[in-house]
Amino acid sequence: MLKPAIIGAALSVLAACASQPAQDAGVASNLASPCQSRAVEIYFADQQDALSPAADTALRFDVASALTCRIVSVRVVGLADALTGTAESNQALSQRRADRVAARITELGVPAGLITTEALGQEDAMTGSIERPLRRRTHIEFSLSDPA
Template identity: 40%
Template sequence: MKRVMVLCVAGLMASTGVAMADGSTFLQTAQADAGRFTVLFPFNKSTLDADALAVIASAAQEFQRTGSARISVRGHTDTSGSDAYNQALSERREQAVANELIRQGVPAGALTTEAVGESDPAVQTGDGVKEAANRRVEIAVELPPAPVAQVAPTPAPAPAAAPPPPPMKRDRIFSVGGFYGFNLEDEAGNTSHLGGLNLAVDVPVLPWLSVGAEQAGFYHFDTPNDGFGGRTVASLDLTMGDDDFRPYIGANIGYLYGSGFNDDFIVGPEVGLASGPFIAKLAYDIPFNRDGDEGIINATFGFRF
C-alpha cells in the first residue's frame, strides 16, 4: 500500500513539472556559461516578470563586475506564426530586455541589439511548432581579455650609427624632337622661319632644379639669305611636379649662327613640360645685337628617354 502511494505521488510531481514546462503563462529564464544569459518567453509574449528581471539584473552585474565594454542582446521566436509576425515579436522581446539593461545601469552606447525572428532556432523544428526553447532573448557580455603578466623589458642594445642617406637620384633625361622658330627680324629686317631638329639633355641637381644643354640644327627660310644654321644653348630650370608630370620654367644662354643671321650670343626665358614619354618647350631668344622685341620665338615637341 505504501509503495502504491509513493508511485502515485511521484507520478503527480512528474506530470506537474511537464505542465509547468509547457504552460503558455510560465516565463522560464536560465543562465548559461559565464558571460551568457538566456531569457525564455511564454508563447506570443514579450513582457518581463520577476524571474526575467532577476536574470537581466545578473547580466547587468556581470557587465559592471568584469569592466566589459560591450553587451549584445539578440531576440528570437519559435516557428509558430508568420515570418513577418515573428520578426516583429522578436524585436519587441529584444527591446524589452535592452530597455531593462539600460534601466539597470548599462550604458546605451555599450549595447548592440538584433532581432532575427524564427531564423535561428535553438531547437530545430518544422514550421508552425510551439517550442519553448526557441522563444528566447540571448544576452552576451563581452569579457575583457585576461591581463598579461608584465615582463621586465630587456635592455635595448646601443643604437647603431644611422646609415648615410642614399644619394639623390640624378637620371639624365635625353630628348629629341622637331624644332620650329619664328624670327621677328632677319638680316634684312623682315620676319622669317626656322625648321629642323633639336637634341637636348637635362640633369636634375636638386629635386626642384635642373641644368641642361640643347643643340638644334635647322634650315632658315623665307629670308633673302636662305640656308642652314644652328642654335647651341645651356639652360637652368626650376622644376615642379614629379617624373610623370613635370612642368618647369627657366632661362637659356648660348649662341645662334647660320645663313640669314648676324651670328651672335643669345639669352632668354623658356618654359616646358615633360609628361610620360613626351616633352614640349617654348623659348624666346634675344640676340645680343638686337633689341628685346626683335628676338626669335622657338618651340620644340618631341620624346624623352
C-alpha cells in the same frame, strides 16, 4: 609506546597539509576570471515580449555581475519560434524582445551606447507537433574584461 605512534601519525598528517597549498594554488590559477565574457538566455511566454518576474530577477543578477567588470559590449539577439504567427509577426516579436531586454539592461546601469540589438525572428526555427519554448528568448552576450 602509543604516544610516539600518535605523534608520528600527526606529523604525517601535518606534512601532507603543508604540501596541500601548493596543489590548491595550481587549481586556483586555473579558475575562470569573474570578468570572463559570457552568454545569458532570457525566456519569454508564447507570443509575449514582457519580462516575467523570474526573468527580470535573472537579468538583474547577470547585469549586476557584469557591472563589476569593464563592459566592452553587450549584444542582445531576439528570437521567436515558428509554431504560431507569421514570419513577419515573429520578426517583429523578436525585435520587441531584444529591445525590451536592451532597455532593461540600460535601466540597470549599462550605458546604452555599449548595447546592440538584433532580431532573428523565426529564422532557423524548427516546426513540428511538439511545442519548443527554446526559441522564445533573447540571447545576450556580455563581452567583458577585468576592470582597469
